[in-house]
Amino acid sequence: MNAIVKTNAFTKLNPIKSGFRIEQTDRLTIQNKHFDWAGQSGDTIFLQPSNGQGMTEQFTMGMLSRLSAAGEIKHEVGFYLPDDLKPAPLAKGVSFQVSDLNVKQKTRFYGRYAQIMAIEDMVSEGLILPCKKDINASLKEIETRAVAYLKKEATERDLLDHALEHQQLPEAVAKSVRKKRGGGSKDGIALYSGDYLRKLYKNYQKYGLSAVADTLSKSGNRHSGIRPAEQSLLMKTIRTSYMTLERKTLKATVVDVQRAFRHENKRLVEEGELPLRVPGRGAVRGAIKKIEPLRIMIARHGREYAIKKLRPVGKGLEVSRPGERVEMDEWCIDLQSIIHSANLREFFGDELLDLIGLNGDTARWWLVLAIDCRTKVILGMKLTRNPCASAAQECLRMVVSDKGAWADASGALTPWSMAVKPELMVTDNGPAFKSGAFTHCCLDMRIPTLRTHAGVPGMRGIGERIFGTLSTDLMPRLVGRTFSNSIERGDYKSELRACLDAEDVAFILVRWVVDIYHNSPHSSLGGRTPLEQWDADMEDGNYPLSGLPDVATKRLAFGKRIECTVSQQGIVVMGVRYHSPELGMYFMGLGSKRVDVRWDPENLGAVSVYLEGAWQVVPSVHDRFVGMHFHDWMKVRRALRAKSASRKIWNQEIVFNAIDQIEDLVKDRSMAFGIIDTTISDEQFSKIQADLFSSFRMDDTPRLKADGNGLGRAITPRAPDPDIAPSGSKAPAKAGSVKPSPDVEKRAKATSPADTLHKRRAAAPKFGLPPKHED
Structure with a gap:
């Protein structure tokens, strides 16, 4: 199966008329993934994963050239060839890198390399043969040539001397060149014997650069001279003295170690055994250095301090767009x-x-x-x-x-x-x-x-x-x-x-x-x-990944979670009535009338109700509550209660007038209103609803309504409102408080319906209605 790699950066660039040779024995590494050669068709190269897992991918030579120019390809030539078929620099040294050597190893490596290069130059010039006799006879010349390879920089005088030596300058220029002053060279080199240089040159020809490096750093006795009993007592004392929260100094730990050894030696002498050798300061210090630093820091400072102190420090979080973190x-x-x-x-x-x-x-x-x-x-x-x-x-x-x-x-x-x-x-x-x-x-x-x-x-x-x-x-x-x-x-x-x-x-x-x-x-x-x-x-168009949540989502997330009973009037929360066709259909159905409600105190214009397995937005019956904050509504309710504490039913026009007045007063509300957390708890919610809104109800019947006969309005007969009664008039008695007299009842029965209608029309105020003719 073939997978075509498409990259916008490649398709938009002009084609490249360059490339490099890829053989079946080569290995390519692209984005830390190893590929082997799988075939070629024209300008298209097919590469397959080296581990045999995954699809074969195809690249154009232009694409590979651009990746190579960008330094994103590692090309290992002849990676799968046997060592005897590889070129000399690659044989046995395909994975060798000079940068892997330490400082001392590099010094020795460059000393040998300079002498090998000097011998190779002289062999190529036909001056010597790579044998012990010729090399011994030319050690002085080999040293001179090797020093040139060890120089970090070539000076202008070195370049001019080289040009004069090979007659690459005109005679006039050559005469004007200042000659070198007397004295020997300051750069020196430790020459090896002719026999060793012969063997070294032969190995270099066969195995490459890896033959020039040595393994002297691995030589020597790396085992401690401390006996097991001494090592055991030393580490035990270090754990009880140095690796504690008291954080004793190295000097104090050395004293504790020596005291412990003297005490142990006294016991051994009494038992007729050989005493232990008492370690000095260097031995104690060396033993402490062999312990992992994390363990030492945890023992001396605690785990949290150690993790914080030894945590790797990078350049920090990589956050590419607003809102990502x-x-x-x-x-x-x-x-x-x-x-x-x-x-x-x-x-x-x-x-x-x-x-x-x-x-x-x-x-x-x-x-x-x-x-x-x-x-x-x-x-x-x-x-x-x-x-x-x-x-x-x-x-x-x-x-x-x-x-x-x-x-x-x-x-x-x-x-x-x-x-x-x-x-x-x-x-x-x-x-x-x-x-x-x-x-x-x-x-x-x-x-x-x-x-x-x-x-x-x-x-x-x-x-x-x-x-x-x-x-x-x-x-x-x-x-x-x-x-x-x-x-x-x-x-x-x-x-x-x-x-x-x-x-x-x-x-x-x-x-x-x-x-x-x-x-x-x-x-x-x-x-x-x-x-x-x-x-x-x-x-720059570096926008956040997602838009802001809508009003319904905010209500579900931040709204108070309450349970309400659905009635024929809908749902009432904090004195505000909510209704919708979906809620009406639910009320007409069978089942429990208790529903889950999300009520947002920052917007009383709607609530979310869970009906039939989905959340439904149920708006307020009155649009006047859209965008209104709960704290504003509480202030309105307090103002109405201060006006009439015993009144339960309030006309909507009176309530809306009070809302307008309160909103004008709090238009420039306190800055702390939005910054300080003023959220009420569930207990406070229940208490406020019971104290302020349990006996509160709005009368949704408007005072004036159209009669369908053109301009003008007709007043629907209703009980007088004590809050809007004309000055000087008395409020009507409560129903049932005074029993009407028998004479009043008799006169009411004697009055005909026609007389009653005539009197009502005559008493009704005129609002420009057209005259009505009676049949």
């Missing part, structure tokens, strides 16, 4: 601040602030932050009182959302619109990132996660580095720092100096990230700023 981590900010804000209290109210922990105490904040490893852009951050799953969840929502509203609210001069769907989300093993809430979010959005080993922050180096930048660049500018420890803090009273509130901290973080950090040159970006790197990737 996003790291998220938590950090306890080195700052004491007041955990409340006047604007937050005005917006949320005391009750909700107490629920989410913003009660006004002086404490430290936790920051959950996500950073893109390609551009170093910060994609999301959330402030929270304590590390929790909801803060990590909301930080992930910021990663996949536009953050321009918070940048505008802080007055930032640069945008913060960067958002991606991560191809890989990297976190540590913290409880917030292992929780079901965060895990379900990533699974619902199909974001792969990688949780690194605990206690190894280097596996999340980019995320850890941004926290270091915050500590060194931002924290020193603020009042109320806690510093990293008590020694560094000294007499600095963090609690007494705390003057920043929650809104101040949120404002400072946003402005620092958007206007300072994103515009600061980064060393790993080649001097570019994170914002410049992001813009450059977008201009």
